[in-house]
Amino acid sequence: NPKAEAIHDPADVAKADFFTKAVFASAAAWSPNPRNPPLFLDLPFKSGAMQPQIVAKWAANAPLAIIDQFIPNLREYKAIGMDAGTKDQPIAGTVETLDRVLNDYAIEHAYETYDGNHINRVADRLERRVLPFFAANLD
Structure with a gap:
């Protein structure tokens, strides 16, 4: 999701479209990361590639x-x-x-x-x- 990957500031999440916000809500719930400021979460993709460990966290919480x-x-x-x-x-x-x-x-x-x-x-x-x-x- 290029839109989500382009966001690096909490204020920009508030300006995002519904589905991008949904990605961040899911990440906050299912892949929080206190060592990854300023959003303190991990997305299931990076540079367009799926991140298997994060995808596994999401799947485990489905x-x-x-x-x-x-x-x-x-x-x-x-x-x-x-x-x-x-x-x-x-x-x-x-x-x-x-x-x-x-x-x-x-x-x-x-x-x-x-x-x-x-x-x-x-x-x-x-x-x-x-x-x-x-x-x-x-x-």
Whole structure:
């Protein structure tokens, strides 16, 4: 991702497009590096080449890679809800697989797909699905 590699200052992250910000959010969560100022993270690519150790960290934190070890915790949740736009790949495929895994473990949850991508229906989804879901399930 040349856009991400060109950023070396936190202020520039704030100016980046959505998907570049998503790369930095993922890196902050999955490959933080306190020895790599000023962003204190490692990107999974350098000079256009994939960085295998960083890619491995990201893969190890992927929801499908870790879900089985958290099944007891997931059973304790009052409610689990997830959705994805059908045009939001690979997220839609991952969420569909998560739905299958939760069904296999007989964990009650809400799952829905909608015609859309990652960002084009955010306001509608928040108003019509997310906020009512939270209102019904949070004490």
